[in-house]
Amino acid sequence: MATSTPHPSQRPHLAAVVEDHLYAAAGWVLSRAGWRPRLETYAGYGTPDRVRVLARVLLSRPRPLSPEHDVLRAGRRGFRHFLTVPAPHRRVRLQVGGQTSVVTCDRAGYIDVELPTSAPLAAGWQPVVLTCLDEPVPCTADASLLVLDERTRFGVVSDIDDTTMVTAVPRPLLAAWNTFVRHPSARRAVPGMPELYRTVQEAHPDAGFFYLSTGAWNTATTLRAFLSRHAYPQGPLLLTDWGPTLTGWFRSGRTHKEASLEHLMSWFPHVRWVLFGDDGQHDVEIYDRVARRRPDRVRAVAIRQLTSGQQILAGNVPDAGSSAADLDVPRVSTVxxxxxxxxxxRLGTVPGVLTD
Known part of the structure; x- marks a missing residue:
């Protein structure tokens, strides 16, 4: 049995210490009020021999959970997804492909663990069963894993904000409104993007789709509902924690994206990726570095261009900041x-993207 433990740190950042004390106080009050741990699961991924399981343990008022409850949670306004209290350092049993492991969630309740499999898993979506232990009534939840085997040669990594959905993230005030106040059903898909992604999926039925964002895991339920509502291909979300870390006030979004891309390319060396992003933040620079470092792993880069007005509101001077024209890597097509x-x-002219 494998056990994961929180990452050690000799001198935690002050912000993390304060956050831990606040969560501990809130957790004590809620526990006295009868709240109990519940599991919030996220889609993981892996190979036939190794998987990455993602989940979080949160405190929740005692009530039966159902698919209808998940739908209601997805429809809540953004700020309500951040009103959560983790249940840290809980032991959780994972059952994957006939193998059982016990792991421990971290200080924020997160489970992010890589496990070997006892027997090779078949390609496609595979089930995971998680059970929170050490409770009078253990809670159980189901999750899923996307398994890519060596026959998979094509993959997609897509940014979310202003690539799949119109959120105007570079504009701080409007971004805050979209994230925390606006109702999820009011969010619009970028015109033509769902159709494009479905065309790619039809050309490559075994392709893996991954949605990479600097957004918080708190928004995962809303993002899954948005992607499903607009019929984007199903795929794991790769998000990040929101709030202080053991080393600083906030995580670096750019570092998160670069590390996630490196992780995917290391795990799936047989896959060549199409990278979708936009020129409103740092996607151009991130994809440029990845393409230069691993040109054999990137089939193409597709950048959604913001208008001049959007660029100005984002704080960029048109034609003076990063653009798709800056991404010029031999052997990597850029559109x-x-x-x-x-x-x-434009992708129609790139061999092997919209056709098998």
Whole structure:
């Protein structure tokens, strides 16, 4: 049996210490009020021999959970997803492919663990059963894993904000409104992008789709509902924690994206990726570095271009900041367009992207 433990740190950052004390106080009050741990699961991924399981243990008022409850949670306004209290350092049993492991969630309740499998898993979506131990009534939840085997040759990594959905994240005030106040059902898909992604999936039925964002795991339920509502291909979300870390006030979004891309390319060396992003934040620079470091792993880069007005509101001077034109890597095709329709036209000229 494998056991994971929180990452050690000799001198935690002051912000993390304060956050831990606040969560401990809130957890004590809620526990006295009858709240109990519940498992919030996220889609993981892996190979036939190794998997990455993602989940979180949170405190929740005692009530039966159901699919209808998940739908209601997905429809809550953004700020309510951040009103959560973790149940730290709980032991959780994982059952994957006939193998059982026990892991321990970290100080924020997160489970992010890599495990070997006792027998090779079949490609495709595989089930995981998680059980929170050490409770009078253990809670159980189901999760899923996307397994890619050596026959998979094509994959997609997509940014979310302003690539799949219109959120205007570079604009601080509007981004805060979209994230914390606006109702999830009001969010719009970038025109043509769902259709483009479905075309890619039809050309490569065994492709793996991954949605990479600097957004918080608190928004995972809402993001899954958005992607499903607009019929984007199903795939794991790769998000990040929100709030202080053991080393600073906040995590680096750029570091998170670069590390996630490196992780995928290390785990799946047989896959060549199409990277989708936009030029409103740092996707161009991140994809440029990845393509230069691993040109044999990147089939193409597709950048959604913001308008000049959007660039100005984002704090960028048009034509003076990073753009798709700056990404010029030998052996890696780069295209740009204002929406999914334009990107589809340009990707149509790249061999092996929209056709098998």
């Amino acid at each position: 740009a367009g204002r929406d999914g329709s334009e990107l589809a036209l």
